[in-house]
Each structure stands twice: as structure tokens, then as C-alpha cells.
Amino acid sequence: MSTALSRRSFLQMIAASAATGAFLVACQPASPGTVSESGGVVPTAAKTDLRIVSGQDITEIEVRKQIGQMYELVNPNVNIEIDVISGARSDSQLTMIAGGNPPDILYLNDFFQYAFAHKGLLLELDGYIERDSFDFTPYLPEAVEANRYKGKMIAMPFEVSVAGVVYNKNLFDEAGVPYPTADVTDTSWNWDSMVEVAKALTDESKNQYGFSMDSWMIPNWLLCYDQRYISNNKEITEETHAVINAEPTAKVLQYWLDLRNVHKVSPTAAMSQEISGFDRFMSGKVAMYTYGRWLNTFRTIQDFEWDVAPMPAPKDGHFASQMYILNYGIYANSQKADLAWDVLKFLTTKEPQTANVLTGMAIAVLEEVNRSPEFLNNAPPANNKVYADTLPYAALWDNNESGFMVYANQVLGQLYSGERTDIDAVLQEASDGIDRALDEWRADNL
């Protein structure tokens, strides 16, 4: 028996597949509607879909859905769709836009939203703000100001975070060391005293260290001296240039290297290569670790109790923290800008703000929420007050739309990895790299 497929049967096969496909398509409902008791289709009011972006964390997605449902409850004609993006938020959303599938409301962080604004991807909100006489008084001023670019409001603040020192209470108890203060104005908690506490908590024989910090937290320490990497840190102009090569930067880097090399209270660079400070803290091998209130993974810890203390300040500087922000902006070509604005306003109101902080992975931009029991008593950590009290001292980091941090980190990475210790030379090279990145960006954009 011949098994060869004849031309006729092949074409019949294709025709049959096409007919099946057409039948299945025809079986789909033609338009939204409900079937009445008599069997007829009763048209219902069509809902308007509005797409809003969320990060990929499961808790974050859930709370966005919850907030979306809150909005739908009072706006039954609206359907909020959550678009989940990867951790590379800028790239993901640019790809969505470039691919012709943009969301209506974009998810923005300070380190890329100015680039979005520069490309004209964000709708300027000043017209809406003026029309509705939107009052920003109840909101964190720094978070509001973060959304002003070249004098225009490009987005609305949604949540912020600041850095703190999370600590393992069990390790403190075992070493008989008192917990660090929860008072951000307590100057006895400083860089020197933190080293002493970290020494008491370090036990190299157990592979246990007093303190660990990832290199990307360095800005938190530089801000104690109001030190930055670039001048005109919010808008890049012809005059913007590297300022990284300065005494305070050298001081911060030296302090950080000394924690490893002199005081030996932090894991060495080689040890940190594959096991991050985060992993060490989670596994109970680091007593103190710097982190923000943007991830609720700490809440999954079962093996020990933990809390949060303020970042220590240097004696010759001041208490400070970087402010990390998450804003929502309207895509410039959205056909549903009016509705999107209504949603943005809703996101800044008390109920969504409260729902968001209850996850344990955000700080509200509405100041009253950060003083509410829902925020303060939402343990762990018990000391949520530390985050609220840090807010007035927090500042945004530099505008990185030129991508200069890549150039800086290529060189600074050699210090972090322990390969180099010549801080002054490294800073000069980093400074040159940053200026090169800025020049390159200016050539394309100014």
C-alpha cells in the first residue's frame, strides 16, 4: 500500500483545516452581550479597557489587581487590564511601544522616566492638574518634584521607598548586643558605632558577618555628604559634568572597603561574587544589611526575627537616604488619556495608597498614610516608623538617562571586587568615563 500523500489529498487536507478554523472562529461571540431568557442577545454597555503596567512581583501584581477592582467598583464601565513587565522596566515598556502595543499608563522609575519624557513618550499633565485644581499639598514634596521635568509634570507619584538597615534580632540577642536605635535623629548611631556593633556580631568561624551592603547602595552613603556623580543631576544640559571625583566619594569608598579589609565585618569581595548580601541576610549569616521597603521577601523569613534601623550617618556628614520612586504616567499617544488621568488621580487617593503599603513593599506618597496604623503597625518590621521618619531626609539620585552609570560602574567595579585599591585613580577614570557618556548622549540628544 502506498503511503505517499497525493496532491489532491494534500490540498483536501489544507481545505479541511481552513474550513475547521473558519467554523471555530464563527462559533465565537460576535460582540459583548448577554443571552436573554427568550434566547435573544441583549446588548450591554461596552466596557472601556484601560491598560496599566505592573512589575513582575506576584504580590505587586495582586495589589494592582485589587486596586484596579477598587476603581472598577465605582466605575463599572471601565475594565482595568494589568500588563506585567519584566524587571528591565524601561526596556520592556520601550519594546511594547516600539512594537505598536503600548499600555495607556506607564510604570516609571526616576532612573528612566526622564528619558521617556525626553523622547516625548509621556503626556504632560499640567493641563489636567490645572483643570481639576489638583492639590499636591498632602503628598511628599520630593516625590512630587521628581515628576517635574523641564518645568512640566510628566507623571504622578504612586509609591516611594527609602533605605534602612534591616537586622537579624536573633543574632543580636545571641551576641548580647542591644538593637540599633529606631530614632533617625539619634546621632550615637553613626558609621563608627555601626562598625563596633558589626564587630561584636561577626564570627568568621561560623561564616557569620556583622554587616553587608551591595555596591548599588553607595548613593545612600554619598548623600550623607550631598555628594553625587554628576552636576545638574536632574536635567542633562551642556554644562552637566562628572563630579564623582571628590573627597567625600573617596571617603565613602574607603569606609566601605575598610569594612571588609580592615574591620573584617563584611564578607570579602570574592565571597560576595556569587552570594549576595541579600542571600546572606536571608540565610541568617549577616546581622545587618541595607535595603529598602520595596520587597516583601523578608516577610517570608521563618528562622529568625528581624527589624529595621535608620541608616547610620557619618560624624562629619548628616543622616540621609536615597529616595526610590515609582510613578505612573500616561502614554503620550494613548486614546484614553482622560480616563487614564482619572485613574492616576485615583491611585494617589487614600484607599489604593493604603492597600499598597499593606503589602509591606512600599511607602505611600500620601503622607497621612505613612502615619496611619495601617502602615506603622504593619509588622514585620515593627519599626516601620523608621521609614516614615527617613522620608524628609531622602533625596533622588542622579538622572541616568545618558547611561553614565554603566561607565562609572565598569571602573568602580574594580574597587568593589577588590582588584584595585587606588581610590583616587579609580575615581579619575570613572569621572572620565562619565564625561564620555554624557558627551555621547549630548551628541544624540541636545
Add this chain to the structure above:
Amino acid sequence: MKEIGVNGLDANQPHASRHKKTQFSRRRLQANLEGYLFAAPWLIGFFVFVFVPFFSSFWYSLNQWDMVTPMRFVGAQNYIRLFQNDIFWKSTQVTLAYAAMSLPATLALAMLLALLVNRQNPLTLFFRGVFFIPAVASGVAIAVLWRWLFNPEFGLINYALSLIGIEGPMWLASERWALPAMAIMALWGVGATMLIYLAGLQSVPQHLYEAADLDGANKIQSLWHVTLPMMSPTIFYTIVLGVIGALQVFTQAYVMTRGGPNFATYFYVYNLYEEAFVKFRMGYASALAWVLFIAILVLTLVQFRLAGRWVYYEAGD
């Protein structure tokens, strides 16, 4: 004199032959319809995902374009700026250095292993499998695995070195050692090349060895005067592919070092990726891609030109 046309047809009977040819082509087309339909997905895929992007990228390279705002024609400016850019030269240097380190070592090791496993016994069969396993592993998984092996503090490599009294370097964290580390890692993937060499070795006619043996050649002489000349087309093939592969290294840099430390592993294609998909400078990145394409084309043509001097084809003239 009767003129004979193409395909041996009588050129003096144009109408008849053309008619016949058309009829033939139509019948042939109909007969091959299924074949074309089966090949259609691949052809459409090639057209949409290779042919169109290939030529589109040249147009992009003449424009400034970030994918979300309109293109701006800039002529050759991307190419000029590229050659003025320090990172371009640094990444080119890194890539060439890597190729110079990894390629000869990889080919030599692959040949050595192929010679070792070119025997018929169960043990060599086992080793063929063992040497080939890394070649089927995912590139990202291999990179992650080697990050651990290269860890200065608890990596196996530095531990092994410490057993013989050597303090190992910082490897991936060292500006000097990061690139050699990646070349060492490349050696782990010699299995695929070894397999090609093994196939080449097994196709060398046995009678040539017998003739060499009769002439009194020892093993080394047989290798030099019989095996290598007969293997030269295979070696040439692996060199051509090896050069192209070495110039396109990306995964290791992306997974293991992000191009660092201090641009020590900032490979050409990693630079291209950063420009295209991190900075969204699609025009500039397309110019980088075209320069790489031309460089590879030229290098390959040079290799083919030089091949005549050392590649021996048994069936050739």
C-alpha cells in the same frame, strides 16, 4: 551551421521550444506544489526574519533611531562616530584577543581529543559521550556554572591551584584574567569540534596509512603527512566557523561579567547589544552590525583565498 541553444535545444526553433519549456515549467510547478508548500514556512520565516531585517538594518544604520521616535537620516554619521568611539576600539580589541586566545587552543584540543577517541572500544565510546556533553548544554547554564568554578574564594579552580601551592587570581573580577578565563571556559565546549574531527579522521582512507607504513613512516610522520593533509578540508571548515563564532561571543559577557571589569570582557557583540537594547540607539547599533558583517565577510574571503595553499581536496585537481 546549426546553432545549439541553452540546454541543448535547437535555437532555430524558438517558438516550439519556448512553448514546450513553458508547458514543462508549469507542469513541473504543479508537480512540485506540495514541496513548495512544505518549504513555505521556512521560506516565509527566512524572508521575514532574516532577509528583511538584514537589509532594513542597513537603512537603519544610516539613521538616528531609538525605535519609539521618528527616524532621522544622518547618512554615514553613525559609521564615522563609531570609528571615533573608544568603546568600539576597546570591544574590537577584546574580541580579537579572545579569538586569538581561544581559537587555536580549542582547535588543537579538539584535534587531540579526536585522535584519542578515534578507536573502537567501549571506553573511547564513553569518552566521546563525556567530551560531547558540554556541547549540548545551554550556554547560559555553562556560564553560570563557570562563574562558580572561577570564584576566587571557593571556586574549584583556585582550590585545585592551591593544592600545588599556587594562589589563584581573581579570575572574572580581574581586568587581566577575565578574558583568559573566558578562553579557558571555551575549551570546555570542544566536543562539537571534536566530533567533526572524529568524522574527518574516520574518512581518511586506511590504505594511505598502510602505504605510509610500508614506506617506513612512524606514527608522528603518518599524522603529519597523511592525517593532517587529508583532514585539511575539515580543519579549514572548523577554522572558518570558529573565527565567525569567536567574533560573535556574547552570552559569557552578558551572564558572567556584564562586559567588565573595566571593559575587559566588553566584546563587540556585547557592545552592540548595549547600544541596541539598553540605550536603544538602533541606528548606531545597526552600523556596528554592518561593520562586523563586513569584517567577517572579508576575513572569510581571505581564509578561502589562503585555503588554496594548504587545504588538500582528495577529489580535486
